Structures are given as C-alpha cells and as structure tokens.
Amino acid sequence: MSVAAGPSLLPLALTVGEPSGIGPDVALAAFEARAALGLPPFLMLADPAMLHRRAARLGLSLAIEAIEAPEAAIDLFPRALPVLPLANRHEETPGRLDTANALGTIEAIDRAVRLVLEGRCCGIVTAPIDKKALYDAGFRHPGHTEYLADLCAAILGRPFMPVMLLAGPELSCVPVTIHIPLSEVPKQLTTELIVATARITARDLRERLGFPEPRLAVSGLNPHAGERGAIGEEDERVIRPAVEALRAEGIDAFGPLPGDTMFHPEARHGYDVALCMYHDQALIPAKTLAFDETVNVTLGLPLVRTSPDHGTASNLAGTGAARPASMIAAIRLAARMAERAGRPASTAA
Numbered sequence: 504m505s506v507a508a509g510p511s512l513l514p515l516a517l518t519v520g521e522p523s524g525i526g527p528d529v530a531l532a533a534f535e536a537r538a539a540l541g542l543p544p545f546l547m548l549a550d551p552a553m554l555h556r557r558a559a560r561l562g563l564s565l566a567i568e569a570i571e572a573p574e575a576a577i578d579l580f581p582r583a584l585p586v587l588p589l590a591n592r593h594e595e596t597p598g599r600l601d602t603a604n605a606l607g608t609i610e611a612i613d614r615a616v617r618l619v620l621e622g623r624c625c626g627i628v629t630a631p632i633d634k635k636a637l638y639d640a641g642f643r644h645p646g647h648t649e650y651l652a653d654l655c656a657a658i659l660g661r662p663f664m665p666v667m668l669l670a671g672p673e674l675s676c677v678p679v680t681i682h683i684p685l686s687e688v689p690k691q692l693t694t695e696l697i698v699a700t701a702r703i704t705a706r707d708l709r710e711r712l713g714f715p716e717p718r719l720a721v722s723g724l725n726p727h728a729g730e731r732g733a734i735g736e737e738d739e740r741v742i743r744p745a746v747e748a749l750r751a752e753g754i755d756a757f758g759p760l761p762g763d764t765m766f767h768p769e770a771r772h773g774y775d776v777a778l779c780m781y782h783d784q785a786l787i788p789a790k791t792l793a794f795d796e797t798v799n800v801t802l803g804l805p806l807v808r809t810s811p812d813h814g815t816a817s818n819l820a821g822t823g824a825a826r827p828a829s830m831i832a833a834i835r836l837a838a839r840m841a842e843r844a845g846r847p848a849s850t851a852a
C-alpha cells in the first residue's frame with residue numbers, strides 16, 4: 504500500500520471531537536481512503552474502543568491500534584489507524600450528547616496542541632465539537648479558534664490573535680468578528696480589529712498558503728455598504744479608514760463592498776479572500792458554494808490547524824450518511840501548510 508509521506512515525516516494529529524457526532528465517522532472514512540487518495544499519515548487522539556465500535560456500526564473493517572507515542576504513527580499508518588488513547592472517558596453515544604464526554608473532547612485538543620508545539624506532530628486537524636455541550640460542562644471558550652489561541656498563549660507565554668479562514672475552491676472568507684451575537688457586532692467592530700485581522704490574513708496567505716500578493720476584498724456591514732452613510736454609519740466611520748490604513752501599508756485591500764454583491768462569480772475573480780464583518784456574512788456564502796470541500800483554517804497561531812467546515816451533524820452519526828470530503832480536504836490542506844512551513848510548526852511562527 505502506498506501512502507504519501509507526511510511533511511517532515513511527522514504525522515498530523517487528528518482530534519476526535521464530539522463523540523456523539525460525525526467526527527469519528529468522517530475520520531474513519533478518511534483513514535479507510537488513505538491509500539486510494541494518497542493522504543498523509545495521521546494519528547488520532549481518541550478512545551480506541553469507541554472507534555472500534557463506531558467502525559463496526561458503520562460496517563468498516565479497519566485495523567485500529569493504540570500507540571504509546573506519536574513516533575509510532577508513521578510506520579503503523581499503512582497498516583492500522585494509530586490512536587493515542589485518551590485518559591478521560593469518551594463513550595460511543597451516536598446522536599446523544601453526554602456532558603461526561605466533555606473532558607475527553609477537550610483533552611484531545613490539548614494534547615494535540617502540545618504534540619505540535621513539541622515538534623512531534625506537524626499540525627492538527629480537529630473534528631467538530633458541540634459547543635453547547637462543552638459550555639454546559641464549564642468550557643469558557645466560544646470555539647476551537649479562540650481556545651487554540653488561548654492554549655498556545657498559555658503554553659508559550661505570549662499572546663496570539665486567531666483569525667478564522669474558511670478556505671474553499673471557489674471562495675475563501677474571513678469573519679472579522681467570530682462567535683459573538685449579531686447584536687454585539689457593531690459594538691465590537693473597530694478599525695483596529697479590521698486592520699489587525701487583515702494583517703494576519705495577508706501575512707498567512709503569503710507565508711502559509713502560497714499567495715504571493717493576496718488581494719483582500721473588505722465587506723461593508725450595512726445594506727449597500729451603508730449607502731454613503733444613509734443606511735448606517737459603520738461602513739464610512741469604521742471600515743473605510745481600515746481599508747485606507749491597510750492600503751497605506753502596502754496590503755492590497757479594497758472596499759467596503761456591499762455584502763450582497765461581492766460574492767457573485769465575476770466579483771470573486773477580483774480577490775483571493777473576502778474579509779467579512781461577522782460570522783454569517785462570511786460563512787453563508789462559503790458553505791453554500793462548497794459545503795463539502797471548504798476547510799476551516801485558523802490563522803495567526805504558532806501551529807497549523809484545519810478542520811472540516813461542517814459541525815457535529817449528530818443526526819447522521821453512525822449512519823454512514825456523513826460525507827468525509829471536507830475532513831479529507833482539511834487533512835490535505837493541513838499537510839500542505841505544514842510542508843510549506845518546512846519544519847514542525849512549533850518553530851514556524
């Protein structure tokens with residue numbers, strides 16, 4: 504069996520996510536397709552017994568083997584799915600949330616981050632978490648994106664500003680504000696936040712994703728980008744000065760553009776990434792155009808992190824109906840990003 508060697512010969516660390524969702528399903532499907540698709544080696548942070556049960560439920564006949572250290576993963580990957588077992592309980596409950604699994608879900612993320620920062624894995628790919636299930640168990644971070652930045656800051660002793668990028672074949676989008684209520688968006692949107700987000704986006708598009716001169720289309724906030732101040736004032740007061748500041752420092756940004764007309768095919772040819780003002784302004788077009796291929800990437804971190812764009816889809820867990828395409832795209836993109844970094848991501852920041 505021929506499986507593509509991973510960048511720097513390090514495996515990717517794949518976190519299992521919410522066990523009652525489709526994370527295990529799409530990870531197992533990706534593993535099953537590894538040789539046919541030439542996927543890079545990955546290990547999973549998960550409960551091997553849970554994965555065995557899920558594979559059986561899905562009718563997949565796969566070898567799944569617990570390992571003690573990530574170094575065993577590369578040689579094992581052609582024969583069996585290497586799994587670093589979790590210390591916390593993570594039981595198979597397709598479609599049924601259980602907050603008792605929260606510690607295991609978080610443990611997988613924590614350990615994956617440490618493995619990358621220690622130079623033992625080349626990047627992390629996260630399967631989806633159920634945010635509310637983790638909140639109910641005391642998790643105080645809105646999502647992976649913000650948690651990963653806080654975790655890296657705690658480990659490395661310096662702050663990181665995470666930027667969410669939804670990277671798809673037809674459209675890539677960044678939401679400037681992320682997991683906040685819509686009513687908070689105008690309060691939290693500042694010229695400084697837009698500029699800081701755009702700087703990280705432009706830098707990481709250049710350094711990590713291979714765009715030599717990234718073009719950033721900046722959306723407005725209000726209908727018709729505020730109609731020159733007649734329908735809302737943030738577009739002129741907050742967003743336009745950010746675009747001017749970015750252009751003054753040599754970043755190819757333009758806008759504010761009306762959000763309703765910046766995503767049609769011809770408009771999309773004019774930019775590499777759309778910088779949008781709030782979560783759904785970015786994620787609705789990205790997921791509508793290419794739900795199965797789009798990848799969620801966190802920029803601004805001292806490590807490579809990707810994720811499928813979909814959520815836990817617990818209605819599909821264990822049924823065999825979950826499509827693994829976005830997980831496969833996330834694995835491929837993480838490997839390419841790690842390869843571009845040319846070394847374990849811990850030294851790439």
Ligand SMILES: NC(=O)c1ccc[n+]([C@@H]2O[C@H](COP(=O)([O-])OP(=O)(O)OC[C@H]3O[C@@H](n4cnc5c(N)ncnc54)[C@H](O)[C@@H]3O)[C@@H](O)[C@H]2O)c1
Nearest residue numbers: 630631632633634635810812813814815816819824825826
């Ligand atoms: N990276 C992450 O951790 C992440 C990302 C998005 C959503 N979530 C979480 O997932 C949970 C559910 O969110 P949601 O219902 O809004 O979105 P969802 O993506 O889980 O589901 C939306 C719809 O798409 C379908 N779907 C999703 N993935 C699919 C796949 N691979 N194949 C076939 N159909 C698929 C689902 O069945 C559902 O009909 C929430 O708790 C949310 O916070 C987590």
Ligand SMILES: N[C@H](C(=O)O)[C@H](O)COP(=O)(O)O
Nearest residue numbers: 646647648649786799810812
């Ligand atoms: N906002 C993302 C989406 O809807 O696809 C999702 O919630 C994932 O966020 P994290 O990667 O931060 O968990």
